[in-house]
Amino acid sequence: MANTLLAIRELDVTFTIGKKQYPALRQLSFQVKEKERVGIVGESGCGKSLTSLSVMGLLPESATITRGEINVAGKAWSPGMGEEWNATRGRHVAMIFQDPMSALNPLMPVGKQIAEMALTHLSVSKQEAKELALGMMAKVGLSRINQLYGEYPHRLSGGMMQRIMIAMALICKPKLLIADEPTTALDVTIQAQILDLLREMNRSTNTAMLFISHDLGVIREVCERVIVMYAGYMVEDAPVQEILEHPKHPYTAALLQALPSIEKRGQLLYTIPGRVPPLTERGDGCPFAGRCPRASTICHTKTPELETCGNGHRVRCHLYAEGKIFA
Numbered sequence: 001m002a003n004t005l006l007a008i009r010e011l012d013v014t015f016t017i018g019k020k021q022y023p024a025l026r027q028l029s030f031q032v033k034e035k036e037r038v039g040i041v042g043e044s045g046c047g048k049s050l051t052s053l054s055v056m057g058l059l060p061e062s063a064t065i066t067r068g069e070i071n072v073a074g075k076a077w078s079p080g081m082g083e084e085w086n087a088t089r090g091r092h093v094a095m096i097f098q099d100p101m102s103a104l105n106p107l108m109p110v111g112k113q114i115a116e117m118a119l120t121h122l123s124v125s126k127q128e129a130k131e132l133a134l135g136m137m138a139k140v141g142l143s144r145i146n147q148l149y150g151e152y153p154h155r156l157s158g159g160m161m162q163r164i165m166i167a168m169a170l171i172c173k174p175k176l177l178i179a180d181e182p183t184t185a186l187d188v189t190i191q192a193q194i195l196d197l198l199r200e201m202n203r204s205t206n207t208a209m210l211f212i213s214h215d216l217g218v219i220r221e222v223c224e225r226v227i228v229m230y231a232g233y234m235v236e237d238a239p240v241q242e243i244l245e246h247p248k249h250p251y252t253a254a255l256l257q258a259l260p261s262i263e264k265r266g267q268l269l270y271t272i273p274g275r276v277p278p279l280t281e282r283g284d285g286c287p288f289a290g291r292c293p294r295a296s297t298i299c300h301t302k303t304p305e306l307e308t309c310g311n312g313h314r315v316r317c318h319l320y321a322e323g324k325i326f327a
């Protein structure tokens with residue numbers, strides 16, 4: 001059985017705005033195993049990025065981890081670790097973002113940026129770093145690599161830049177790659193190529209993946225397991241096929257209903273009425289109660305517990321606890 005690579009337990013992240021504190025992540029608990037591809041899905045504002053930034057140690061200054069545990073490759077985070085955590089995390093976890101242009105240095109040739117990564121983190125000579133960078137550029141499907149090595153970022157298309165970012169992220173052989181909306185800024189055909197590449201890299205390098213997207217359709221293509229987040233809570237966690245066939249949380253069911261499909265061609269696409277409540281408007285009860293067509297009194301007053309339901313499936317919903325979900 002694969003070992004656990006990332007374990008998040010009962011994590012709370014809180015923003016301090018003025019003199020007030022606002023919880024942004026609540027009781028978040030999940031794991032990523034070695035080589036596993038796990039997706040996090042949810043609408044804008046649900047806490048997907050804060051989850052990845054917590055792991056990376058990159059939370060904004062106004063946000064604090066107020067409770068819980070993050071464990072990477074057997075090493076636990078604790079407050080005040082600073083550089084020590086950066087070293088552990090840096091050795092095992094790399095991240096790619098939605099907009100590769102803003103993550104690349106516009107003044108340095110792209111090949112050199114990949115080589116710099118190897119020079120900084122591996123004990124290699126300049127020549128070896130260049131060779132590793134060229135090898136990685138070929139591996140991520142770039143052509144004319146010798147010429148491309150010396151090109152500046154602005155000369156590259158969005159898809160090529162994202163390939164460069166993936167090469168930079170993987171050159172030091174991290175155990176986990178966090179990809180935060182890596183294809184959202186790309187057009188659809190390029191999107192499909194980058195998703196193929198990420199799957200291929202997961203297979204060929206055994207790097208586990210935490211893939212963040214607001215699009216369940218994309219997660220379905222890439223991941224083996226999916227975590228559904230809503231307003232700072234994980235509301236469902238299950239293998240992808242299980243969640244597609246037997247969604248248990250009304251929010252997950254609504255996300256699935258909103259997915260375009262060939263059968264729905266010509267029909268008006270379903271959208272979930274309402275919006276994710278901002279931090280300042282979150283109260284007691286189930287975070288989804290205000291938009292849930294099946295909410296009852298208890299949903300507005302008591303936060304549901306996370307229930308384990310078999311088949312690797314967990315859900316946070318009073319309907320499940322009351323035996324009203326049979327899906």
Ligand SMILES: Nc1ncnc2c1ncn2[C@@H]1O[C@H](COP(=O)(O)OP(=O)(O)OP(=O)(O)O)[C@@H](O)[C@H]1O
Nearest residue numbers: 015024043044045046047048049050051060278279
């Ligand atoms: N620097 C900040 N200051 C105050 N609130 C913030 C800050 N960054 C994020 N938030 C709030 O924290 C909550 C979670 O944000 P987060 O960026 O993790 O959401 P997300 O699910 O990744 O959304 P998106 O898909 O838009 O990136 C949101 O309500 C957001 O407004």
